[in-house]
Amino acid sequence: MATTTAAVTLSSDLLSGSLSVTGTTTLMKAGTTADGLNQMRMGRNEIPTGTSFDLLDATAAGIDKANKVYISNESTDTSYYVIIIIDAKVIGRLYGGDWMFLPWNMDDATHDLELTSYVGTNTIEWVKFHENETLTTQGD
Amino acid sequence: MAITASITLTSGANDLVTDALALATSSSLSKAGATTALSNTTGLARKTTTTTDQFILLNADNFTADKAHKLYIKNTSTVADQFFTIHIDDEKLGLMYAGDWALIPWAATNGVKAAFTVTFAATWATADTAVFDGVTIALGSTATTAAMAILVAAARYPNFTATVNGSVVTFTAKDSNDLSLIEEGAASDDYVITTNGNGTGTVARVAGTPVASANDIKITPGQAVNTIEYMLFYE
Numbered sequence: 001m002a003t004t005t006a007a008v009t010l011s012s013d014l015l016s017g018s019l020s021v022t023g024t025t026t027l028m029k030a031g032t033t034a035d036g037l038n039q040m041r042m043g044r045n046e047i048p049t050g051t052s053f054d055l056l057d058a059t060a061a062g063i064d065k066a067n068k069v070y071i072s073n074e075s076t077d078t079s080y081y082v083i084i085i086i087d088a089k090v091i092g093r094l095y096g097g098d099w100m101f102l103p104w105n106m107d108d109a110t111h112d113l114e115l116t117s118y119v120g121t122n123t124i125e126w127v128k129f130h131e132n133e134t135l136t137t138q139g140d
Numbered sequence: 141m142a143i144t145a146s147i148t149l150t151s152g153a154n155d156l157v158t159d160a161l162a163l164a165t166s167s168s169l170s171k172a173g174a175t176t177a178l179s180n181t182t183g184l185a186r187k188t189t190t191t192t193d194q195f196i197l198l199n200a201d202n203f204t205a206d207k208a209h210k211l212y213i214k215n216t217s218t219v220a221d222q223f224f225t226i227h228i229d230d231e232k233l234g235l236m237y238a239g240d241w242a243l244i245p246w247a248a249t250n251g252v253k254a255a256f257t258v259t260f261a262a263t264w265a266t267a268d269t270a271v272f273d274g275v276t277i278a279l280g281s282t283a284t285t286a287a288m289a290i291l292v293a294a295a296r297y298p299n300f301t302a303t304v305n306g307s308v309v310t311f312t313a314k315d316s317n318d319l320s321l322i323e324e325g326a327a328s329d330d331y332v333i334t335t336n337g338n339g340t341g342t343v344a345r346v347a348g349t350p351v352a353s354a355n356d357i358k359i360t361p362g363q364a365v366n367t368i369e370y371m372l373f374y375e
Binding site: 002007011015019024025030033036038065066068070084087089090091092094095101104107111129 | 141142143148149150151155156157161165167169170173174177179183207208210214220221223225226228229231234235236239242243244245246248249355371373
């Protein structure tokens with residue numbers, strides 16, 4: 001079984017008492033403990049401003065699966081940010097230094113994960129853990 | 141103050157891929173475009189559902205839009221096929237199975253709340269009434285039009301807030317998802333006045349069409365009983 005572990009730690013002195021939250025999960029295929037997500041894509045991109053780009057294309061094979069996406073904004077200028085969009089719905093902003101880890105359900109073929117860069121060219125690193133991806137047949 | 145969020149993604153050699161995978165990132169959760177830490181949190185909360193009905197976990201109206209908010213959310217179930225679906229408004233974001241966690245940036249785009257005014261005029265008298273949102277206001281012995289407006293604005297309404305300026309009271313919905321439009325005019329079925337004399341209360345909607353919040357975080361449990369832990373860091 002492919003075993004990938006995602007662990008998070010959140011700690012802060014924001015409260016008068018200490019705040020420390022941890023979470024660890026093994027990335028499994030939907031609804032099972034017997035089989036882990038067994039496919040992965042990863043990359044690093046420079047995202048210029050002015051255009052909304054598809055970072056990851058949705059595929060019907062990904063509907064109602066347990067796919068996960070990690071994105072880190074590697075920009076060192078904290079005023080730089082990218083807006084994360086799924087199927088035209090704004091999810092939120094990732095500023096320079098921020099990262100996110102979220103489930104991604106490809107609800108339909110238009111459920112692409114998109115990015116728009118602001119202030120300047122943002123550099124992002126990303127990993128998608130998934131199942132059921134079939135490569136597109138050669139078109140030319 | 142500082143908030144640190146760290147993630148590690150690991151997989152052994154010949155596991156997911158031939159070589160070992162080890163990614164580690166640590167971030168200080170800061171305010172939008174700044175290096176100062178996000179200053180607010182909901183605290184860690186826990187909610188156990190009892191039905192599969194969708195519900196709003198976080199209402200965008202309660203937070204400032206377009207900041208660097210981050211939501212931590214976890215499915216605490218230990219039964220593999222138990223899941224819930226997380227939505228941003230009606231957009232399905234993804235399925236979270238037992239043990240899954242996520243850290244999600246959140247735009248919290250606000251809606252436009254419905255609002256209307258009631259202009260009190262002519263002569264209001266003792267025992268005249270105005271009824272709205274389940275609240276009845278009866279004018280006491282200080283029988284003036286301005287006094288009626290003050291009483292109406294001072295009341296606490298379940299779904300609206302009210303402010304007064306002279307003899308005009310402005311009502312604003314507490315939730316932009318409340319899109320019920322109030323009937324306008326001097327004889328509104330929604331804002332009901334009863335006077336013994338010639339007192340009037342004329343309803344007029346505030347210009348601008350109300351728009352429901354399109355960025356609420358909603359949860360749809362995959363089964364009736366689901367326990368969710370979550371914590372929002374916001375500014």
